[in-house]
Amino acid sequence: MVKKLFFQDFFDFCGTDPQNEAFRIGWRNRMLRLGIVLAGGAAYAAALPPLNLSILGMFTLVPLLCYVCQENWKHAMLGGFVWCMGWAIPAYWFLREIEFFVPFGVAVAQSCWIMLYAVLISLLWKYTVFPLSVNKGGYIARRKFLSEGASVGRMFLFAAGSAALFTLNEWSRSRIFPWNGLEITQYQNIALIQLAAVTGSYGVAFLVAFFNTSAFCSVVTRFKGGGRIVFLSAMGLWALCMLCGHLWSVGDIMRPTWCPVLIQGDLTQRRHPKPGQAEEALWRYVSLTEQARKAYPDCDVVIWPESAVPLLYRSNHYLSLLYRSEVERLARSGRQPLLIGAIDFDNSVTGTPGITNSALLIGTDGKVQRKYDKIHRVPWGEYIPGRRFLPQKLIEAIDMGRDLVPGTDFTPIDMGKGVRAGTAVCFEGVFGYVMRNFALRGANVLVVISNDAWYPRSSEPEQHLANAVMRAVETGLPMVRCGNNGGSLVVTPHGRITQVLEVPGPEKRLELRRGRGFRQVAVRVIEKPRKTIYVRYGEWFMAVIALMATGCFLFAAAEFRKNRLSLLKKVEE
Secondary structure (H helix, E strand, C coil): CCCHHHCCCCCHHHHHHHCCCCCHHHHHHHHHHHHHHHHHHCCCCCCCCCCCHHHHHHHHHHHHHHCCCCCCCCHHHHHHHHHHHHHHHHHHHHHHHHHCCCCHHHHHHHHHHHHHHHHHHHHHHHHHHHHHHHHCHHHHHHHHHCCCCCCCCHHHHHHHHHHHHHHHHHHHHCCCCCCCHHHHHCCCHHHHHHHHHCCHHHHHHHHHHHHHHHHHHHHCCCCHHHHHHHHHHHHHHHHHHHHHHHHCCCCCCCCCCCCEEEEEEECCCCCCCCHHHHHHHHHHHHHHHHHHHHHHCCCCEECCCCCCCEEEECCCCCCHHHHHHHHHHHHHCCCCCEEEEEECCCCCCCCCCEEEEEEEEEEHHHHHHHHECCCCCECCECCCCCHCCCCCHHHHHHHHCCCCCCCCCCEEEECCCCCCEEEHHHHHCCCCCHHHHHHHCCCEEEEEEEEEEECCCCCCHHHHHHHHHHHHHHCCCCEEECCCCCCCCEECCCCCEEECCCCCCCCHHHEEEEEEEEEEEEEEECCCCCCCCHHHHHHHHHHHHHHHHHHHHHHHHHHHHHHHHHHHHHHCC
């Protein structure tokens, strides 16, 4: 049945007249085909955390391509929408912990990109794969052309062009929704993701997309001719990247030079804390810090997660005064500075100061030595885009009572001993441009302070961690993560997760356990690390991808013109 539903253009199946396509328009058959497309999108979600069935990511696009390449642009758009629902609703299901309707709204918004991709692919297929002589022969000629293996050049052009288009589509989507890209399906494949140091994470996404499109080409040609050669080429490219990545990621174990202590308080989310909740947060982090200093008296710095204590640091409120006095006491009583995530005011000298989500380095004299203000804020969480145009009920449901002010300075925080930490605050740690700017300005280690307490029962913390792994590989820098309720660990420059802060819990993987505790980690920080190609040249690979996609569509446009002129000539005769 699947063969009949998807491949009647491609295979000659028994008992069916190859010229009779009436069954295609039956609503039952169409619904079944769309159900398989939906399953293809669900395979994408299953390849992401928490299931991590990465092999499914290598074939997730095949059902969508099989559907849209047989349809007109309207039905192709429908196929793209259905595929996106199969992916986006499960992949963003964690957002239900904020509001139940949010995953569905996000899925619908993301479908705009996938529907556009589906429409363009349906056009690219017809005018890239089939030459004019084949299109003139209609359905029978196209079927014969594919059954004989098709042209190697045309099949390769379609496979590369459709993969480039999907990658470009993912890149443009990530300007707004930078989460759960195709590259994240491979985040545990250490050898493969080394490619990100050269191309950025979108190089990995392109490789996975190219494997998908070449697999489709091999299926529709019954693994003959051009389809077989394209698929074998994709397998060869995959194997080459794996081999090079394996050799690159094997390195000598070097002596650590920097030993921070990570404090994990495991507090619930407290958007509007009551006085008792704020005091509980403060005393918990103070107590854990004092215990950690006794256990690790020679550590270099003590790190608290994002907004560890839900109070304004520089406020005249009596709890803020208590907060500052305790932090200053801790800093003066030890030999180590503190790096804390805190809500603060910006350093504006005129007008009303804005509120920032910041990382503060408190020196041993109790004073703020360096301050980093979060640059890439969370839309709908830390500020509301178009606030004045939205219904008041919606604002009340998601508003934190303020729009945070973004920072502007990517300068790393000088930790002493030659350590310059590019310090990202939570969500902005998933953005390649943020980490790259830290590296360009001299950072030799990445520090991410996070708070995933918004999502106490879902897979969001692991998805957050998976995105962060790609940033370490892109920059070639070690990453130290300190979370409020999990994910406190070290990510090596090659993307390996190590030195996890262990707490009791039912989860088998230590990095996914939620709980309170502290741990000292040891990191090798090189004074002047060599900049990766991605750091040096940024998203150069996306320029190549854009040129590739443009070239394919120019070829398709030329073929369309040939077909059009041939049809007009035939009509005139």
